[in-house]
């Protein structure tokens with residue numbers, strides 16, 4: 258159904274909606290409210306002091322009484338908006354966007370204003386950067402009697418808008434009017450696509466009811482039912498895609514049946530200076546069983562930092578080599594690839610195998626030589642970065658692909674390396690130090706089998722973690738000196754955040770100079786960051802691991818995988834700027850030997866607070882402080898990677914956690930992979946069930962599923978046709 262069939266949509270609005278990717282009434286109906294005006298939080302102005310104590314958000318319905326722009330002594334502008342209801346007045350303060358606000362309100366206009374009440378210097382209640390909703394514009398209004406609406410018990414939807422949309426009248430109220438119309442046309446605009454059996458089995462509302470109720474619910478229970486159905490849909494089609502991916506690997510592809518015997522692997526285990534943990538042995542068993550099978554292995558190996566994944570991967574690589582195949586190991590950074598190369602060379606020193614390293618920064622002669630060895634088959638094991646994915650890299654006989662720290666690579670990169678195989682599909686083992694909850698791993702890696710190393714080597718001591726303020730820096734330095742006096746080494750890590758990378762880099766460099774010249778002139782301080790040419794990085798790392806450097810000042814390039822067991826102290830500057838998983842990874846750089854290790858999280862709370870006051874979205878900035886403190890406390894409380902990953906997911910949500918674009922995870926609009934675990938699992942069951950019974954979606958009851966799946970995943974259609 259065309260948008261133009263709705264009253265009030267002319268070319269301008271149609272254009273504006275197109276920008277939101279809304280081209281039809283159906284798509285408009287999927288423009289869900291961002292929130293609802295919650296009547297239980299509505300209060301009178303005179304009662305605000307009561308709510309101040311509770312510190313929770315409240316809403317007042319009031320009209321615009323006065324607006325005013327004032328200049329401060331520093332000549333910045335502040336906008337004041339005073340609103341009133343029949344019980345009193347309250348002032349709203351805006352520090353940012355003053356120009357816009359100054360012309361945004363009309364005298365007498367009725368607003369719903371929501372914020373956490375705060376006090377001004379004279380102890381009067383004020384709202385700072387409140388959220389506001391226009392309820393009426395005085396005259397021209399067809400939803401006039403708001404007080405009546407509010408009291409008849411309807412729940413009022415709120416829609417997001419933007420300046421461009423507002424210009425064509427599509428503010429909150431404009432959307433509300435449009436959706437009112439769209440909802441009455443829902444049964445002509447939208448087709449039910451789920452099979453009746455699925456709807457019945459999971460007690461879902463039909464699509465028409467769900468769309469009506471998400472916009473104009475009669476109760477919150479009704480809204481929740483609608484939300485459940487719409488989330489189900491979103492997840493269902495994604496799981497359908499996963500079902501096809503898995504089917505393709507399991508039944509469509511021919512893999513290599515390796516013989517699991519490898520003399521080299523046996524010797525390796527015998528000569529290790531330690532005993533493999535029970536978990537490592539079990540996982541090696543799972544992997545070799547997979548390698549024996551005739552369908553290609555597609556396995557995820559999860560194991561916390563330091564759990565010993567590398568040796569497991571090496572074991573698998575040796576099995577492939579013993580069968581006359583090549584193995585490839587791909588790491589996310591050059592430093593890590595080089596380190597893997599060095600440590601595998603050491604482990605295989607007495608074997609006749611040839612290892613080659615392929616990374617971006619190599620000289621042409623060397624690189625050509627490596628490529629030649631890879632193509633000719635002289636190289637048994639090839640280690641590299643994503644340089645391995647380049648077209649000119651041709652393998653002679655690739656049998657096994659290992660991808661380290663998988664979360665740094667996307668699904669696409671993973672499969673590109675797999676495609677380097679020849680007549681048969683190579684086995685794929687992806688490793689990650691970011692353990693994730695089971696429902697989530699099923700969804701994210703739905704096409705993979707999962708192995709978990711859930712045990713750390715016995716000799717590991719737990720790392721003592723503490724949060725310290727900048728005022729404690731003197732003590733922290735003294736502690737560093739003490740540890741280094743006992744023959745240990747330390748890291749000092751600085752954050753690098755993209756938007757201000759240059760400034761941050763300068764800060765790290767400046768700190769390096771300061772630490773070396775002023776704080777620790779008697780010690781050897783080194784600097785490592787991503788911008789260094791790769792041979793310099795390599796040199797610094799080597800000097801650190803050979804103990805020629807005592808303190809390594811670094812950016813997060815050391816986050817993954819670096820292994821220097823003698824380093825026992827990790828100091829993280831501006832720790833509040835790091836995500837939990839990142840902190841956990843960084844902390845995992847110490848505690849790798851037998852000595853007690855320490856992690857010190859430095860954070861400057863006062864500076865953080867000062868920034869908040871200047872932030873455009875103050876409430877968000879405030880929340881960011883709270884969650885950053887929660888992150889640091891989580892680090893102090895636990896070193897369990899699973900617990901940390903779950904906390905991180907809770908605090909950040911999966912989209913940001915996995916970096917949506919990279920992970921191949923779609924941007925879910927309403928579903929949440931963590932909070933909606935129950936819906937994820939029923940959506941998964943029904944999608945997998947359908948693909949099992951009707952893989953080509955030929956049954957009449959699946960016709961609409963088929964049509965919609967094609968619309969959503971256009972580019973992946975071949976899966977259904979050939980799958």
Ligand code: ADP
Pocket residue numbers: 531532533534537560561562563564565566567568690714715818820822849
């Ligand atoms: P990660 O799982 O983080 O990649 P690594 O494979 O780098 O961990 O292993 C961390 C360190 O633990 C390495 O120095 C490795 O040699 C050592 N290691 C691996 N397995 C064991 C074990 N079973 N017992 C003792 N040390 C081990």
Ligand code: MG
Pocket residue numbers: 566567661818
């Ligand atoms: Mg590792």
